[in-house]
Amino acid sequence: MRSIDLRTPRRLAAAAGLMVCALVTVSPGPARADAPAAQWQAVNRAIVQGHVLPRYAALARATSTLQLQTVRFCADPRPSSLRFLRRAYALTAQAWADVEHLSTGPVMREQRRYRIRLWPDKHGTAAKQIRALLASADSAALEPQAFRGGSVAVQGLTAMERLLFPVADVAAEDFAGGDEAAFRCALLRAIGDNLADIAASVADEWESGAAADAGARGTMGETGGSARDAAAGFLRDLSTGLEALAMNKLERPLGPAPATARPKRAEAWRSDLTLQLLRANLASLQHLYMTGFSPVLTTDPIDGALDLRIRAAFTAALAAAALDQPLPALVGDAEGRARAQHLLAETRALQVLIGTKLPEALNLPLGFNSLDGD
Amino acid sequence: MFHRQIATACALLGAGFAGSMQAATSDANAVLIHYADMAQAKYADALKTAKDLQAAVDTLLASPSADTLASARAAWKTARAPYQQTEVYRFGNAIVDDWEGKVNAWPLDEGLIDYVDTSAYGEESDENPYYSANVIANETLTLSGREINASEITKTLLADELHEVDAIEANVSTGYHAVEFLLWGQDLNGTGPGAGDRPATDFDPDNCTGGHCGRRGAYLRTATELLVDDLTWITEQWDADGAAREALLQDPKQGLAMMLTGLGSLSYGELAGERMRLGLMLHDPEEEHDCFSDNTHWSHYYNVLGMQNIVTGTYKRVDGSSLNGPSLAELLAAKDADAADALRLRLEESLAQFDVLVDSAEQEGVAYDQLLADDNDAGNAKIQAAIDALLAQTKAIEAAVTALDLDGVSIEGSDSLDNPQAVLHGT
Numbered sequence: 001m002r003s004i005d006l007r008t009p010r011r012l013a014a015a016a017g018l019m020v021c022a023l024v025t026v027s028p029g030p031a032r033a034d035a036p037a038a039q040w041q042a043v044n045r046a047i048v049q050g051h052v053l054p055r056y057a058a059l060a061r062a063t064s065t066l067q068l069q070t071v072r073f074c075a076d077p078r079p080s081s082l083r084f085l086r087r088a089y090a091l092t093a094q095a096w097a098d099v100e101h102l103s104t105g106p107v108m109r110e111q112r113r114y115r116i117r118l119w120p121d122k123h124g125t126a127a128k129q130i131r132a133l134l135a136s137a138d139s140a141a142l143e144p145q146a147f148r149g150g151s152v153a154v155q156g157l158t159a160m161e162r163l164l165f166p167v168a169d170v171a172a173e174d175f176a177g178g179d180e181a182a183f184r185c186a187l188l189r190a191i192g193d194n195l196a197d198i199a200a201s202v203a204d205e206w207e208s209g210a211a212a213d214a215g216a217r218g219t220m221g222e223t224g225g226s227a228r229d230a231a232a233g234f235l236r237d238l239s240t241g242l243e244a245l246a247m248n249k250l251e252r253p254l255g256p257a258p259a260t261a262r263p264k265r266a267e268a269w270r271s272d273l274t275l276q277l278l279r280a281n282l283a284s285l286q287h288l289y290m291t292g293f294s295p296v297l298t299t300d301p302i303d304g305a306l307d308l309r310i311r312a313a314f315t316a317a318l319a320a321a322a323l324d325q326p327l328p329a330l331v332g333d334a335e336g337r338a339r340a341q342h343l344l345a346e347t348r349a350l351q352v353l354i355g356t357k358l359p360e361a362l363n364l365p366l367g368f369n370s371l372d373g374d
Numbered sequence: 375m376f377h378r379q380i381a382t383a384c385a386l387l388g389a390g391f392a393g394s395m396q397a398a399t400s401d402a403n404a405v406l407i408h409y410a411d412m413a414q415a416k417y418a419d420a421l422k423t424a425k426d427l428q429a430a431v432d433t434l435l436a437s438p439s440a441d442t443l444a445s446a447r448a449a450w451k452t453a454r455a456p457y458q459q460t461e462v463y464r465f466g467n468a469i470v471d472d473w474e475g476k477v478n479a480w481p482l483d484e485g486l487i488d489y490v491d492t493s494a495y496g497e498e499s500d501e502n503p504y505y506s507a508n509v510i511a512n513e514t515l516t517l518s519g520r521e522i523n524a525s526e527i528t529k530t531l532l533a534d535e536l537h538e539v540d541a542i543e544a545n546v547s548t549g550y551h552a553v554e555f556l557l558w559g560q561d562l563n564g565t566g567p568g569a570g571d572r573p574a575t576d577f578d579p580d581n582c583t584g585g586h587c588g589r590r591g592a593y594l595r596t597a598t599e600l601l602v603d604d605l606t607w608i609t610e611q612w613d614a615d616g617a618a619r620e621a622l623l624q625d626p627k628q629g630l631a632m633m634l635t636g637l638g639s640l641s642y643g644e645l646a647g648e649r650m651r652l653g654l655m656l657h658d659p660e661e662e663h664d665c666f667s668d669n670t671h672w673s674h675y676y677n678v679l680g681m682q683n684i685v686t687g688t689y690k691r692v693d694g695s696s697l698n699g700p701s702l703a704e705l706l707a708a709k710d711a712d713a714a715d716a717l718r719l720r721l722e723e724s725l726a727q728f729d730v731l732v733d734s735a736e737q738e739g740v741a742y743d744q745l746l747a748d749d750n751d752a753g754n755a756k757i758q759a760a761i762d763a764l765l766a767q768t769k770a771i772e773a774a775v776t777a778l779d780l781d782g783v784s785i786e787g788s789d790s791l792d793n794p795q796a797v798l799h800g801t
Contacts, residue, residue, distance in 0.1 A: 118655070127500060153656055255541050264500050265501065368638040368768055372643030
């Protein structure tokens with residue numbers, strides 16, 4: 001069974017007419033049907049100030065360091081500078097995992113979300129396009145204007161990971177001497193500049209927008225819409241983030257059986273960051289919940305019980321994510337697979353609470369999401 | 375407002391409230407029955423035109439020539455029109471969703487089927503070990519560690535052995551797009567003008583180009599037969615006692631939820647997202663739905679027309695006759711006239727934007743893959759405008775769900791989408 005994707009669940013929706021009448025006489029009506037705009041403003045403000053702004057600021061710092069390390073490395077490609085660059089890459093990937101679920105506001109402008117990272121790349125487009133770009137050695141394609149307007153698959157983290165962590169062991173020399181190596185480095189630098197530019201814009205626009213809009217809706221999310229709409233947007237991010245985690249990050253690599261497990265469908269298998277990023281996702285989603293929605297539930301005894309269930313489900317999912325081996329190594333192995341499936345089950349259980357019970361309690365609609373297609 | 379509704383409900387409770395509930399239920403039932411009738415008509419039309427395609431393929435294989443190939447291609451395009459109008463039945467109807475991969479799986483790694491130009495296609499893929507398996511050229515294949523005798527191209531080989539082998543979705547050996555690839559071949563023009571250009575002699579054992587012409591013909595014949603078989607099956611599911619109809623009509627509220635889930639998921643996640651936005655971000659000519667034939671503009675247009683059919687209760691059949699009946703818009707108008715008007719209007723606006731894509735290809739000679747090029751700002755903007763129309767339409771569908779009080783209604787999903795455990799543990 002799945003619930004229709006568009007939910008403004010109401011406690012009383014399924015109740016008989018008699019029940020409705022009875023309840024109207026003794027209670028003001030569905031829990032939060034007429035929750036004042038001020039409540040949603042407070043939720044949005046807490047999320048923006050406590051969750052969104054600090055995370056985008058951290059992403060901007062991480063990409064700025066990454067940019068610096070690409071410049072240093074390409075000026076003098078040595079094993080030590082490659083190590084620093086890879087480290088900066090890992091920190092940026094982690095900072096992205098902390099905001100990956102957010103899909104409102106500046107990150108949605110100019111395809112920024114996808115330019116930072118295209119994943120999953122189900123059709124293998126990044127490999128194809130990077131191969132073609134390296135073969136062409138077309139430096140005009142790396143000019144900022146052209147690079148920004150080109151394919152998203154070559155301009156972000158997915159492409160940089162392929163350059164820094166190829167299957168064959170990469171050496172600093174691969175980026176030094178010869179025209180091909182020089183172009184490889186030029187591409188690295190173009191990606192570094194691009195990421196730093198995008199992340200700085202997103203952070204700046206959130207800061208200035210949030211300041212301008214703080215009194216009205218508590219968020220600068222999409223233009224138009226009410227504070228309640230903006231809160232519903234954050235709820236959708238929370239739910240879709242968990243869905244993406246279960247579907248893209250766990251089910252796709254697990255596949256139907258051990259023999260057909262697909263370890264290379266795991267996120268970040270090249271850089272060996274799979275589990276680290278997955279845990280960062282879960283922790284950040286937990287933080288979003290605790291910052292924005294948990295405080296609303298705890299004002300009501302019935303909803304308070306749901307809050308406890310959701311908190312426990314987050315704890316259980318995070319505990320299941322404490323695997324001692326990389327996910328790609330686990331999926332094809334019977335015993336390891338069981339542990340990965342346990343993590344999937346805990347994530348799914350959490351997603352059901354967040355995707356069906358929480359919208360009902362908050363009386364917020366979830367709407368359709370981008371994962372509803374194939 | 376809230377209180378007035380409640381007061382009305384309470385008054386009705388004393389004076390035949392049950393009767394009024396019954397009226398609403400029967401209205402919903404009438405809309406659902408007509409929705410099922412339109413499904414049956416659409417699939418029957420898809421089946422009829424697939425049989426016409428089968429006849430054209432038989433003629434092509436009996437006497438391969440530029441003319442008979444052109445006729446087969448024209449028949450394929452004609453067959454796409456009714457089929458694309460059925461896709462609005464996906465996502466909400468589990469029976470359709472579990473079946474549709476057989477007929478419209480996309481995108482595909484076509485190197486599984488036949489020869490490809492490796493300079494464009496490459497030779498291998500991280501995601502797919504069968505990326506260049508080329509069953510037409512190889513009478514023995516190793517699939518999932520087993521050696522498979524492929525000396526005869528049979529329905530079993532294509533449907534049960536090859537299709538989605540190792541659960542890799544890009545291994546598409548059956549359906550419209552496999553047939554499309556055989557009729558057109560790869561489109562090697564990138565984002566420039568032109569579609570696939572396979573010569574008719576690829577099917578001519580006496581004057582063979584591309585090698586293995588007999589096997590290629592057998593593949594085309596078999597894949598077309600399978601398409602007819604699969605469409606026959608799904609059409610039957612919408613018969614008076616068919617399983618799809620039965621599942622839909624179990625409960626009016628759930629039936630409406632299924633209907634609206636199909637509308638919303640096709641609008642947003644599938645058409646606006648997977649099929650359009652991704653291609654625009656990648657500027658990749660292979661990210662178009664009908665990439666061999668350059669028929670994408672029509673395929674998208676008919677998707678949107680299919681959605682409008684559901685809203686207005688009107689479907690124009692391939693024989694020119696019309697099917698009219700109780701519509702979602704009418705049902706919605708009884709609850710919320712503004713929501714109904716908005717939904718109708720958004721569909722009209724979407725259709726107008728997809729008309730622009732059709733005109734571009736048919737009148738101006740600029741096909742969908744050319745619109746995707748990274749230096750074609752005006753083309754990109756046309757696709758973006760169509761995506762934006764779909765997003766606006768999705769909002770109107772969401773409003774309809776709320777107005778019809780369907781939020782939170784559970785529907786039966788397909789195994790693959792909703793019950794990973796069932797898939798993981800096998801059946």
